[in-house]
Amino acid sequence: MGQAASQSVAPSSAGPAQCPIDHSAQMSTPAKCPISHDKPAASSSSSSRPAQCPISHEKSKPAQCPIQHDAAGAELNPLNQMPALSQQPAEQQLAALPTDRETSSIPRDEGGSKWEYPSPQQFYNALVRKGWETPEEHVETMVQIHNWLNEQAWEEILRWERKENPHAVEPQLARFKGRPGELSPKARFWLFAGWLLPSRFNTEPPFDRHDWIVRRQGGQEVRYVIDYYSAPPEPDGSPVFSLDVRPALDSVGSIKQRIQAATEDAWATFREENARNSSQSTH
Known part of the structure; x- marks a missing residue:
């Protein structure tokens, strides 16, 4: 986005073009x-x-x-x-x-x-x-x-x-x-x-x-x-x-966000693997 495309204060046809833009907390889904x-x-x-x-x-x-x-x-x-x-x-x-x-x-x-x-x-x-x-x-x-x-x-x-x-x-x-x-x-x-x-x-x-x-x-x-x-x-x-x-890790709040997201992802992965192992053991 430029002056307006990426992030600008006011849209203008003469404004600079720019990408404001992961792309996500995880890169697992391209x-x-x-x-x-x-x-x-x-x-x-x-x-x-x-x-x-x-x-x-x-x-x-x-x-x-x-x-x-x-x-x-x-x-x-x-x-x-x-x-x-x-x-x-x-x-x-x-x-x-x-x-x-x-x-x-x-x-x-x-x-x-x-x-x-x-x-x-x-x-x-x-x-x-x-x-x-x-x-x-x-x-x-x-x-x-x-x-x-x-x-x-x-x-x-x-x-x-x-x-x-x-x-x-x-x-x-x-x-x-x-x-x-x-x-x-x-x-x-x-x-x-x-x-x-x-x-x-x-x-x-x-x-x-x-x-x-x-x-x-x-x-x-x-x-x-x-x-x-x-x-x-x-x-x-x-x-x-x-x-x-x-x-970015610029503040205590952002650090807490990143830790919480990493913990949630790890816990979700653990539950999926545990459910998969339980399903296999029953067959």
């Missing part, structure tokens, strides 16, 4: 691509190639967020640490791209306004800024995936918030920051686990990281960390993603 790959996605091209993740996963080049968060010399929006992205066609651009911005479901303030996602043109300009060569006909599908991942991340945050206070008013996304290339402590731990037991744990780092600042009812702000992972693709080549969303 998020599937929302794009149907049975037929070509609607775009300016009739390409039959399945939609691809906008992140490069080549071993030779570290995967990064396509949105530049720290452009040297550019004035950054304090709400998302991004420069403004133009709605004008980029140099050498061959096909026209839509400039309409989709409104997210993510509240931005108490007034009821929502964050806006970047337009396909803004998203393409962000890719160009990063030096990525991306065919224009794939950009609209990439934007759909980007927006969908943000929505999934927000749903995971709401799950955490409902557990903390089921009766509270829905929180707002106050601001966010993309931190590509910065591994969270948890991501480092899982990479170490993968190094020790590669057959059991993932050995690939997350392709992106975001920090979202959520404002609760009453004004309290809580930081959430979101690690974005790529999961094995579907048989037809459709991309699959896994989001690890959780409260």
